[in-house]
Amino acid sequence: MDHDIIVLGLESSCDDTAAAVVRGHEILSSVVADQTDLHAAYGGVVPEIAARAHAEKLDLCIENALQAAGTNLSEIDAIAVTAGPGLIGGVLSGVMMAKGLSAGTGKPLIGVNHLAGHALTPRLTDRLAYPYLILLVSGGHCQFLQVNGPTDFSRLGSTIDDAPGEAFDKTARLLGLSQPGGPSVEKSATLGDETRFAFPRPLLDRPGCDLSFSGLKTALLRQRDQLVTSQGGLRRADVNHLCAGFQAAVRDVLVEKSRRALDACNGITGFAVAGGVAANTQLRTALETLANAQDIPFVAPPLSLCTDNAAMIAFAGAEKFLADGADDLTLSARPRWPLDKRAPAALGSGKKGAKA
Ligand code: KG4
Ligand code: ZN
Secondary structure, rough: OOOOOOEEEEOOOOOOOEEEEEOOOOOEEEEEOOHHHHHHHOOOHHHHHHHHHHHHHHHHHHHHHHHHOOOHHHHHHHEEEEEEEEHHHHHHHHHHHHHHHHHHHOOOOOEHHHHHHHHHHHHHHHHOOOEEEEEEOOOOOOOEEEEEEEEEEEEEEEEEEOOOHHHHHHHHHHOOOOOOHHHHHHHOOOOOOOOOOOOOOOOOOOOOOOEOOHHHHHHHHHHHHHHHHHHHHOOOHHHHHHHHHHHOOOOHHHHHHHHHHHHHHHOOEEEEEHHHHHHHHHHHHHHHHHHHOOOEEEEEOOOEEEEEEEEEEHHHHHHHHHHHEEOOOOOOOOOOOOOOOOOOOOOEEOOOOOOO
16 A cells, blocks of 8 residues: 555554654654663563653653654654553553644554564565565564455464574573573574584474474573583583574474465465564575575565564554554553454463563
């Protein structure tokens, strides 16, 4: 759908406070204030700390986003906000702010599903036409979705326990590497031999596209403890081999399940990947190779649009608004909000926010 309405987007569902202004497919500004430092001492996102920081930072982010876009509230056509799923305190901060702005300016209010924001990003960046397949892989999400329209999604499979980003973060913690774990595990893995230690490939023995990552963390813990017991400690090379083995297992599982998801889709225009874990070069390359082998266009948005941001919320808000109209001030914040209303609830629930 081509349009050039100007939307202010707000995002506060996990640990990034973000505001952005988007006109059609053009991102006029995108401001992200991350909270990594606030949560660093706790080994995960603390919901109460996150909510307070969102409440403190949202107005500043909005001001900065409007200024960077060279616009002001009176020139905005609509206000889009993440209304779920996520940590409820943070989602509430955003929804209340958006309601205030909407009531004060008279501009339409649009409640956006955070996952729809990720799932529609390939349209923002590459104008991918419906329907397409997307793999969302982040610290809080892991699912295959066939995207049929701005509010029409079919879920083909999802994690039944942890999200892959959580597993990367836990792996880094177990091996004494820095957080966030993905980049540090990836860096270490480049120096390792992925065949040195055996890792399972969870759920490949079962049909379908569901995934599981908690067993990989346990496998890593066992290998680490065995090495510590037998040699009295971990050598740098062991850490590299463990990272390489772990990353290869995640890659293999995601590639095989993607193959099955692609087989299950009909008439799709492309295969896209989004979420922080999509930053992983080995994974991206393996997924691209799979898509190329099947002659299906592959879309991997730039990293700044793969991770949490408000431009995706503004864009998804515009698509939803043009298709279904606006919400009203009864819009509620939803900790859980499955995109596919027909699919049974996913079993998984991760530390970085509610699953859907
Ligand atoms: O999408 P995101 O920014 O936040 C949400 O979880 O919603 O994803 C963050 C996750 C973290 O768990 C981080 O370790 C992981 O993405 N990540 C990576 C890489 N870069 C970030 N995982 C694997 N390889 C990477 N290069
Ligand atoms: Zn996200």
